[in-house]
Amino acid sequence: MNSLGILRAVMDEPQTLRDLATSSGLSRTAVDAVAGDLVGMGWLEASEIASAGRLGRPAATYRLASTLGYFLSIDIGANHIYAVVTDLTGHVQGHLTDPIDEMAPAPDRVSAALDVSDRLLVDLGIGRDSLWVVTIGSPERSAHPESSPTSVAAGCPAGSVSTCTSGSAGSSRRRSWWRATSRWALTPS
The missing domain is CATH 3.30.420.300 (2-keto-3-deoxy-galactonokinase, substrate binding domain)
Incomplete structure (x- = not known):
């Protein structure tokens, strides 16, 4: 059920782990585990997109894998x-x-x-x-x-x-x- 919720959330637009945790109500650790599993299965792709005005390493953004189907x-x-x-x-x-x-x-x-x-x-x-x-x-x-x-x-x-x-x-x-x-x-x- 958590995987389905994550997939639904990224259908509209790519989201960071923080965005996914906020929208799903799951902990960041749980969302990270689910997202990792979905990346491993080929359902999600992760990319690092730098946010304007933010310092440090960019947050990973997850989206539905472009070649999934x-x-x-x-x-x-x-x-x-x-x-x-x-x-x-x-x-x-x-x-x-x-x-x-x-x-x-x-x-x-x-x-x-x-x-x-x-x-x-x-x-x-x-x-x-x-x-x-x-x-x-x-x-x-x-x-x-x-x-x-x-x-x-x-x-x-x-x-x-x-x-x-x-x-x-x-x-x-x-x-x-x-x-x-x-x-x-x-x-x-």
Whole structure:
């Protein structure tokens, strides 16, 4: 529980041990031990930043490790594919957009989304195994909602992507998505 509190505290901005002790209510010694463990596990990074007007050794400032993990968000729009990668604190690492024909069928849109995502990850030097969450947004086609990219990708009935990808029923459909993207070498657990 102490580790979770420390991680939550550094999500917004880097903090010193004194800041963390004050905000958590823990002793400085306890915070130092927890922060040390989190640094050892690769969750936090420590840096020494000199404070203006202060003499002596700068206080260590702790922040979430910049390479701990990433989020990938993909927008499969009517005439474009847009992908953006952020670190776990929401800082944008990079983004890429490609045009796509408005009449492209869902399988082609999903394939284009994977291509854009792959190129973005390569450009950023980020491996697929570093992604913690991948989100996909796509408009439904009113004439043929069963052929929307999100329905095809998630293996969901037409118009029910949000409900079929949550809860226990969603886990099998998420596995369908991972199978559909097997060229990414992602496997369900």
